[in-house]
Amino acid sequence: MELCNMKMRQLTIIVVLALRCVVGYGQNAQEVSTAIFRLEVSGRLDSLDALLDPRMVFSALDGRIESRDQYLQRLKGGNFMHNSIEVEESNEVVAENTAIVTGKGTFVVTVSGTKTSLHLSYIEVFVRPEPAGAWKLIALKATPLNK
Template sequence: MRNFVSVYIVYALIVFNLSHTFAQSKEEQTVFNLSKKKFNWQVNKQLDSLDAILDERALYIHSNGWAETKQEALDNLQSGKLVYKNIEIKEANVRLYSGTAIVTGKGSFSGTVNGTDFDIELSYTEVYVQKKNKWLLVSRHANRMP
């Protein structure tokens, strides 16, 4: 009986997660996937890919209050001032508003800043704007989780 209950719970969780994914519109899924790719590009230092999705006036605000422009964010990744070793997103949701998408999420982030290791849990908000049929990240802000 215990095995049946365990299997049922796992099944229910899978169905719930799939229904949440399928409930998203095509545009919401596009932005969700772009946000997910962005984190991979940061870890893998794929600067050309990041450059293509960051708006020229993008502002990237870290959990310690450090704010970077688009160029500063790219330069800091390239120079090794900021190195992401691992980013694991645990939760993310997308909301659309007439050409604007807001992504809110939570995740584990590890890496180094100026050679000092960090391993933190963050909540974050990303704002994407659609320009010429392309989604661009215009703002990102993160907070430490308690």
């Protein structure tokens, strides 16, 4: 019986380590960026929260700088919603524990009840605080593009 318990513990440790590797290395920052967009559109903000670094800053189109908590609060407040996000191009550059994702896309948002389509370029900076950890968004900046 004790041998069975020991083998079960070993198997559990192997499974946990394997899952940790899949979560940490299974997604690149570009895939995390796509996941963030999907979560914003679907309104699954609790899941979005887990992908944002506690030190995250967002530089808004109007020049305001928001903290992670302010950004999440704005999304939760219902006055600002992502209706759809269509990425036209996306590129990733990785340097050790930092990744930069740049891209362009069309962001359909509702602000104060008014639906608007925005053609934007964006830059996202991701960090991986631990080598086996997941990528976390630490900075986001969007800029309007002329059509």
